[in-house]
Amino acid sequence: MNFPFYIAKRYIFSKKSTNVINLISGISVLGVAVATMALIVTLSVFNGFSDLVATLFTAFDPQIEITPTQGKTAPADDPVLTEIRQLPQIDVATECVEDQALAVYNGRQAMVQIKGVDDNFDQLTHIREILMGDGTFELHAADIQYGIMGVRLADQLGTGIYFDQPLKIYAPRREGQLDLSDPADGFVEDELYSPNCVFEVLQGKYDSRYILTSIGFARRIFDQQGMISSLELRLKPGSDFEETKAEIKRIAGDSYQVLDRFEQQEDTFRIMKIEKLIAYIFLTFILLVACFNIIGSLSMLIIDKKDDVQTLRNLGANDRQVSQIFLLEGCMISFFGAFIGVLVGLLLCVLQQQFGIIGLGSTQGSFIVDAYPVSVHPTDVILVFLTVIVVGFLSVWYPVHYFSRRLLK
Template sequence: MSIAVRIAIRYLLAKKSRNIINIIAWISVIGVMIGAFGLLIVLSVFNGLHDLVGSLYGSFDPDLKVTPRTGKVFSTDSINYEGLVRIEGVDALTEALEDHTLFRFGKRQVPGLVLGVDDNFNKVSSIDSIIVEGESSLRDNVFNKGILGYALADQLGYRLNFVTPLMLYTPERTKKINPARPDQAFTSSYINPSGIFMVNQIDYDANYVIIHIDQARQMLSYDTTIVSWLGIKLSDPLAGNGVKEEVKKTLGENFLVQNREEQHETFYKMMAMEKLIAYLILSFILLIAIFNVISTLSMLIFEKRHSISTLRSMGADRKLINRIFLTEGWLISLAGAGAGLGLGLLAIWLQQTFGLIRFSGEGTFIVEYYPVILRWRDVLLVFVTVSVTGFLAAWYPVRSIVNRYYTELQKE
């Protein structure tokens, strides 16, 4: 430990001639502590919300999604399908065909999207985990079946115990619209829904009906090789970037390969921007709290002005004296940062373990209590933020006041 640090610690802990100096020093430490605590908590809440929404999308979306860069559909014969299946890390592959459809039940009509999937869809997604009523059956030997989003079912007024089927009307791709008979430009089909799913995301729950891909191809007049996208299930999601690059090499430049965050790029960018803005706002508040260190350090330097003379007489130069008081001011910030981070870690653990802060309105939210997730890079970020701002806050009073005292001593 350097002599500057040892002297700074001694000055900081030593009894002051006026008790008000101790009080102001403690106020500075507490202010920094509250700022660091709040910053860590807010960042952890954003982490929790990010992962919560990611888990909701993950129950429906594949780990990797392959779509054509141009056009709505492509043929599986145009790609190296077998090579795609043999890529190490690819656990399962599903084909999907998606298009706009008008749903009708009784007198109610709702536009939406029909998603035709094959038998591997259950392996690639977690659709079974979000079935809230019925089952995830898409066909049997007699009827075409399907799964409705719960909000769409509510708009249509449909219930699984109804005998009347759900009608689907899809525009004919190969026919021109006759203004006199626009109804002839649609092909009709029906399903007997077997289940209702709930992703808790209105984009899915209010728009999608999942059917078997064979029925979707028949409705849309496509042959058996046409798909809108391919879904890939990874053996190890943590190694997704490596598999993604292999998939891109196998498919070539004409296809877009997206992970789950890239599939909802706008939403995740918005979440990242909100987190950044929250960090900047709280950092500004923390900066205001840290500037209390200026007044504290000014009084501490005034308290030790006679010691400056003693140190100078013992051979300490101006640089060493500056370093002593700069370290003392920095220690005040670090003490507050350490206490704030410690309390923040404790609060996060208590919230994760016991769910102390809960949402009001029991049963109306996806989760019962606020989700928080600790990431150590956030702890490091808060510590660095406090350290840098604390150093800058201490630098000005040290340079200004200590230099003035030192110059006065030289004139004596």
Template structure:
């Protein structure tokens, strides 16, 4: 066994007398353990929230989304769509027309995001992670049906059991000179609401899903589309398919995966996670002041021991190593305990969901957690760096003890 480590361990385990220094060392260890545990738990919660949001968005959005770089819409034809459908890795291609429209139901009206989709939209496990009420159907030719978000249904006071009340959708026309008839200033279509979905507040409050031909007729889009949504075939990499489509479509179109479609939100979550990590690391650094004080007082108490070691041939470097390793033992013991406690708390939360979100209408009942090995690694590195910084000054003081004065 390394002699400096042996002496440091004896100082840490010493039971000769329970003085203030020993108590302070134990408090330092507990402080490191609590700080480490907090870091692991909070970072795992942020990972869980990010994973949950990705999953919720993925149940509404496609794997890939093709949109024009310039303008709001683009023309499509059979050959253009066939070239994308026949591209390697493309399983399902969904045509999309999306725009704002005025929706009226009974005496209530609201501006909503109208999303017209082709018939294969519902055949892709859409709304898999959401809550569904009513029928998930877009109707048939001549009898279109709509699916609206739960928030939108609240705004309109929609009654799913009322089969006779239909929903009216209005969209403004391009103004024509000389016309004073108000009805000539907008298009109007009627559709039967069939079901309600609940995924995420942004979607729930805004979206009305309708058949593609209904949206094209109301908005007068003809063969124009605002986007194409693509489901990637099993066994294919989303990144590889995205790269192939970018080469196929050229610079006039952008191809985004699910993360890129919500880049700003995911970036916000990651920034919050980073700032929380820095904040808790700072708190852990403050807690490490106990290590600094305990080692400083230990260096004062052990001056005679240090003088004896120096007189027996010990070097200043050897003395510094003793106190650095003493701080490392305190921090390592606390860090291991904190990592184990953090892992245990996250495992219990993931398995049993003890801490509830407190929201009855939420998609999940408890706080989601997801443990990542990188969080454990960065937490451990933070503890190591903080420990070295906290232990260096007391170790330096101890190495400067005079042998002639304390023997």
């Protein structure tokens, strides 16, 4: 058995001559455990929110979106896109034309994102599951063009779920010279009618800006005949997603971007990752402060065991082995604190998942979920455990060597 480790283990569990040393050692373990528990719980909450956002996006976003790398649009009959459509793994392919426009209803107006899609958009996404109202997913009927808007946009324009008057849509005219005597001539005007329903994604980006309509309407108002802004895909069940995505990227080359759901919402998930990183850094500083208790505990233990150290030296222990004894004891305090903190943190996460102990608000139903979501990732648990061990070691290494030289001479 390793001699310094054997002695350090005896010291940490043996009774000290002064009870306050036992108390300080217990406080040290408790402090490290609380900091470790806070790291586990906080990172799991961030994971829970990230997973929650990811599930919300799936009702509107396609599995794979292909967009041109240069410019806003690309020819719909591009041979590259045709080859991608014909891949055996593709189940549904939808052409989209998307751009900004001005919506006006009864004197109210708002800048909106018009998204024109094919009639099979409901097969591509789960749009039918997030519709509110008596209507159904319908983009056009004969010459009538319908517009399915987000629930917040409907409230902003005052249309409600059903609007009995046409919704005016204005888009800048792309060709021709502007007649300064008639500024209205610089806009293309068209109308959308109510399909008796709105959608609710529970994300402000969509609910307060987007209007779904037919691709024919979007091409006409944005003057994009024969063009698309994106090609959206759904794979057949059982297809290997990563392998298919790699194949599509190979075919697309440098002309198109191939984005999965997470990459389509890159900004949102990047912000959440940054917030998680900042929380991790701040809590690591708190952990470092908690490790200062270990320094106090070890310094008092060195004083308490001064006579024992002299005995060990008489038995042949050198200064390096003596320092290792107290360094290992500091590491053991960090280890026990980390172990207890991880167990308690995981227990709290399980209780929150099962019973929703800490709610998001006093009124049930005010938020998407009633309690803080948590999701434990094994990589986070390993990261926290290693962080505690490394921080504990670094925080006691210099003090142990300093006190060993000063107090044990």
